[in-house]
Amino acid sequence: MGRAPCCDKNNVKKGPWSPEEDAKLKEFIEKHGTGGNWIALPQKAGLRRCGKSCRLRWLNYLRPNIKHGEFTEHEDRVICNMYASIGSRWSIIASQLPGRTDNDIKNYWNTKLKKKLLGSTVTPPPHRAPRQHHRPLNVMLQHTSPSPQATYNSFFCGPGAFHDPISGIPALTLPPPQDYMLNSGLAIPNASSLLHGHGAPQQQFHHHVVKEESGNMIVFGSDQCRSSTITRRSSSCS
DNA sequence: AATAGTCTCAACCGCCATGCA
DNA sequence: TTGCATGGCGGTTGAGACTAT
Incomplete structure (x- = not known):
């Protein structure tokens, strides 16, 4: 028996995030926080994304105070x-x-x-x-x-x-x-x-x-x- | 201008640790 | 104590951008 997938891969969108998805995720987290459960978050936020994907997107891109560009x-x-x-x-x-x-x-x-x-x-x-x-x-x-x-x-x-x-x-x-x-x-x-x-x-x-x-x-x-x-x-x- | 090669970086994958029932 | 669900992490991939020919 293999490891259970973290989400239903058939019902989940992959690839680059659209601005709409970004906005949805950002708005949801700013309003409600992550709730300590990334797996359930996309459903609550109305996103067809894997929870891990949401987490990654938030941590690497949407989270406040993220610094991009040249390293000093x-x-x-x-x-x-x-x-x-x-x-x-x-x-x-x-x-x-x-x-x-x-x-x-x-x-x-x-x-x-x-x-x-x-x-x-x-x-x-x-x-x-x-x-x-x-x-x-x-x-x-x-x-x-x-x-x-x-x-x-x-x-x-x-x-x-x-x-x-x-x-x-x-x-x-x-x-x-x-x-x-x-x-x-x-x-x-x-x-x-x-x-x-x-x-x-x-x-x-x-x-x-x-x-x-x-x-x-x-x-x-x-x-x-x-x-x-x-x-x-x-x-x-x- | 077209094509091939290279680079960049966002995103995914899969493993392992942790927390909880 | 055990097994499962989830979080977190590092490695890898691949599409698009860029550069060279």
Whole structure:
């Protein structure tokens, strides 16, 4: 027996949302809220849409204070740093960028930022480990390879790791094995609260820490790479 | 101007966690 | 304790826009 569908797919409209549908959804939620039940919402709102689709549309597009368009340099840096630290946890990254959605950030990373970082000579990183979301970060990060950490290592530090296109030096390299506290105010201003938010006990954060020192960006915490720096100018994270 | 190739991003898919009966 | 319904998430897709030839 397969998994029950979340909605009657035959009676549900797919594809791009029309302005009328947008208006209906927005008006309904502004009047009544979501009612804590997205599955029932489309029927109540008179929409022939899947509840998940409504949720996504609201969160990614209709919700107030959504920011669209160009990412700022600061946002770029936050995304780079957090990706280096926690991997593709887009919702967590999005929580650090008010007005940005996880979908937005994910798209931005996949289409622009990643290319900026990797240049054209590097093979893409291996696939993530099977997803372990909703798990405490510290557990995830200490998990067996390929973990986000391993993924990150091979991504940024392994053979073919990306280099500064101008100087040719490794763009992100790492010091010898050592535990570091997640203490970079720049990297993840409230990473510890993120950990707590995921129910993790207070422990040292055994993972990469991205630090900025006088214009250089350094990532700490690998078990195979040495430290060095890159210039901000040549860093694609700028 | 036409066509092919590439890029962007909204939306969908399916998995997993959580809450509740 | 178990099973189901729902929420939330990350990965992927595909249509339309854009660019190159």
